[in-house]
Amino acid sequence: MGPTIADVARVAGVSRSTVSYALSGKRSISGETRQRIFDAIRDLGFTANAGARALATRRTMVLGLLMQFEPDEFAPAMLQYVMAVTETARRKGYDILLVTDHDGPAALRRITDSGMVDGVVLLDVLHDDPRLPVLREAHRPAATVGLPADTEGLDVYDLDFGAAARQIVDHLRDLGHPEIVLITPPRPVFSRGGAYSWRFRDAAVEQAARRGVRLTAHYGEADPSRIPATVGAVLDAHPQATALIVHNDATAAMLPAVLGARGVAVPGDLSVISLYSADFARTFSLPYTFVESAPGLLGRSAVEALVHRLDHPGGPDRPVTRLVAPHLIDRGSTR
Amino acid sequence: MGPTIADVARVAGVSRSTVSYALSGKRSISGETRQRIFDAIRDLGFTANAGARALATRRTMVLGLLMQFEPDEFAPAMLQYVMAVTETARRKGYDILLVTDHDGPAALRRITDSGMVDGVVLLDVLHDDPRLPVLREAHRPAATVGLPADTEGLDVYDLDFGAAARQIVDHLRDLGHPEIVLITPPRPVFSRGGAYSWRFRDAAVEQAARRGVRLTAHYGEADPSRIPATVGAVLDAHPQATALIVHNDATAAMLPAVLGARGVAVPGDLSVISLYSADFARTFSLPYTFVESAPGLLGRSAVEALVHRLDHPGGPDRPVTRLVAPHLIDRGSTR
DNA sequence: CTGAAAGCGCTTACAG
DNA sequence: CTGAAAGCGCTTACAG
Structure with a gap:
């Protein structure tokens, strides 16, 4: 279609290699x-x-950016x-090929074997993610957001959900709450292998036991x-509970409406604390104290690690697994 | 990295061209x-x-899929x-290169001049979109979601916002509402050139005048x-209004909470009707009567038109501008 | 500082 | 039904 490097060379009166080197700056x-x-490049409007x-x-x-859209997410x-x-x-300096195929492993094999991408970022990584075996065969650098069971060869970034749960439980205990209710991600997330669900829940349960606080998930x-209805039923089942932890975006987004309809005042009647991003809180005007889930940081870190690895092939850097420390933003919804 | 077509040819004992033809089925x-x-392909694990x-x-x-993330969206x-x-x-059979650069025109030129994509889909198209001149120079097939002022050479898909507004106004008038309030997209959407904002509003205002209904935007x-606060102020300013039209996703998403907090019953105290997708309504459990905004249909149609054009180069088909007829889903929030 | 040429891995007229 | 060869538009040793 457009002009080629040969056109540029001809117009500039040099060889193609010289044009190429001028472009790359390699000599x-x-x-x-x-x-x-x-x-000549400007005049012709040349792009390689x-x-x-x-x-x-x-x-x-x-x-490659691989994401899956689960109906329960x-x-x-x-x-x-x-x-x-x-x-x-x-x-x-990289572009993104967005892949949302339902068959993640097949899609990964396709873009990787055909050489469409230099590396991949995996989102929504499961504990036992079926894309990982494919990835290892592909011999391409990869970074994930989400912690799988086997991190071999991957740069892994995730929130430290265990630490987040402990921090939240401690926060509530320090305020004197004897009984806490936790709303976790939906059951299908657990059974599918979304490890963040149980990493948070199990740590919360353990920490509560350690601190002598009653916590039901x-x-x-x-x-x-x-x-x-579900939030209502949970609250009804625990009339003594004075604090609610929400680890579920869908529930968090609707919480103001749900609690408003029940006439529950926050934090007067109930302390509420959640786990989501500041951006999410802003989008839905959620007024609750929360632990930042840091999607921006995690996404950015994963890409930076991946790019570093691509730009330094055979470099000395071992694959890294980084669990981001939780950061609690106090919005005054607990006391 | 992997095996090439030459490897396949050698193993199969044929020429490279024969392998290629076997792959494409062209002879x-x-x-x-x-x-x-x-x-041989299977044994070697060959992918072209x-x-x-x-x-x-x-x-x-x-x-190429070009989208822009405006902070007011x-x-x-x-x-x-x-x-x-x-x-x-x-x-x-196509993959998607996702482009979200802030400088849309430059990004478009880049992916198009370098031959990274066969065609492009533009989202969030403005009335006078700066990407369109670039697109015309690029000589690549393109489809848009959103109606620009100049549709020359483009396959354009959008909801018929004018018809949607008229249908909604008529719906409310038929129910006997004498005074209606409309919440439009935020002002920046208008000034930026998001044509759907005024296409809907102006049609609503006109239709109301035609029908003898009082409507304030x-x-x-x-x-x-x-x-x-804004919703509250709007309702306070129109104590006689018995119906509310919401043409703004952010407001719609929060409406149950906002109206709940004010103690406004729907449709008892106020009839509410909105414009969004069924999927959106589901995500936020919005119980209102609405006109379907059809993102699935529009996105799908745009891609299908684009692919058809790519697969039939030089075909006889004139570029098409299709405004999808509105479809009202009655959820009983008006009366 | 610069050029001629090989090579990346495919497809497709051209020939038989 | 099949193959040898040119060509797509770049980059990069190799040579000078």
């Missing part, structure tokens, strides 16, 4: 030649063909990861229309 | 040869290199378009935390 070009080349470059360099400068929260990944990638609803 | 291969080729294929065929089988609604586009593309809030 020095005399000032005057350089000038003629860039003039990505496919040809990829074929020659074996680098596409494209990253709350879509609004996902976009924050996507945005963080995309923007970081661009800043590092209940599954949140996957079906939004049932959230009000 | 007939004897049964036995075919068998040997596919055995996408870059090399793109270079030879001048088709990448990748579509409600992120949760965007994902539905992305999913529809991505899934439709895959079903048609107010800007919705871009800042979620101010939505409750």
Whole structure:
């Protein structure tokens, strides 16, 4: 379609290799030649063909972003990861191939075997994620958001859900709450292997026991229309509970409406504390004290690790698993 | 990295061209040869290199998806378009390059001039969108979701916001409402050139005048935390109003909480009707009568039109502008 | 400082 | 029904 490097070479009166080197800066070009080349590039409106470059360099400068949309996940929260990944990638000179195929392993094999991407970022990684075996065969650098059971060869980033749970339980205990109710992610998230669900819950249960606090965990609803009834039933079942921990975006988003309808005042009647991102809180005007889930940081870190690995092939850096320390934002909804 | 077509040819004992033809099916291969080729492909785990294929065929089988994240837009609604586009593309054999650069025109030029994509889908198209001139120079097929002022050369899909407004006004008038309040998208959406905002509002105002109904339009809030106060102020300013039209996702999402807090019963005290997708309503458990905004249909249609054009280059089909007729779902929140 | 040439891994006229 | 060869548009040793 457009002009090729040969056109530029001809107009500038140099060889194609000289144009290529001028473009890459991989060897020095005399000032005057350089000038003629860039003039020609500008005049012709030349842009190097990505496919040809990829074929020659074996680098596409494209990253695969694999996400899955589970019906029991709350879509609004996902976009924050996507945005963080995309923007970081661009800043590092990479584009993003977005893959949402239902068959994640097959999709991964496809984009990787065909050389469409230099590396991949996996979102929504499960404890025993079926994409990981494929990834290991593919011999491509990869970073994940989410902690799998086997982190071998991966750069892994996730929130430290255990620490988050302990911090939240301690926070409530220090305020003197004797009985706490926890709403966890929906049951399908547990059975599917969404490890963050039990990492948080189990740590909360343990910490509560250690601190001598009564804590009961209940599954949140996957079906939004049932959230009000379920929250109501949970609160009814624990009339003595003075604090509620919400580890479920869908429930958190509806909580003001649900508690408002029940006439429950926060923190007067009930202390509420949750786990989500500041951006999420802003989008839904959630007034609760929360632990930041840090999608921006996690997405950005994953991409930066991946890019670093791509830009330093065979480098000395061991794959890293980083669990981000929780950060509690006190909005005054507990006391 | 992996095996190439030459490896397959050697193992199968045929020429590279025969392997290529076996793969593409563009000429007939004897049964036995075919068998040997596919055995070799399977044994070697061969997948054709996408870059090399793109270079030879001048088709990448990748579509660019350009979206912009404006801070005054409600992120949760965007994902539905992305999913529809991505899934439709895959079903048609295309992958998606997701581009979210702040500088849309530059990003478009980049992916298009470098031949990274065969065509593009533009989301959030403005009335006078700065990406369109770039697109026209690029000579690539493109489809949009959103109606620009100049549709020349584009396949354009959008909801018929004018018809939607008229249908909603008529619906309320038929129920006997003499005074209606409309909450529009935030003011920045208008000034930026988000044409759907005024297409809906102006049609609503006109239709109300035509029908002898009093209708007042107010800007919705871009800042979620101010939505409750703004909705309250709007209702206070129109104590006689018996019906509320909401054309703003952020406001709609918070409406149950806001109206609940004010003690406003729907439809007892106030009839409420809105404009969003069924999926959106489900995510936020919104119980209101609404006109379907059809993100799935629009995203899918745009991709299908684009793919059709790519698969039939130089075809006879004129570019099409399709405004999808509104469909009202009665959930009983008006009377 | 610069160029001629090989090579990246495919596809597709051209020939038989 | 099949193969040898040119070509897609780059990059990069190799040579000077």
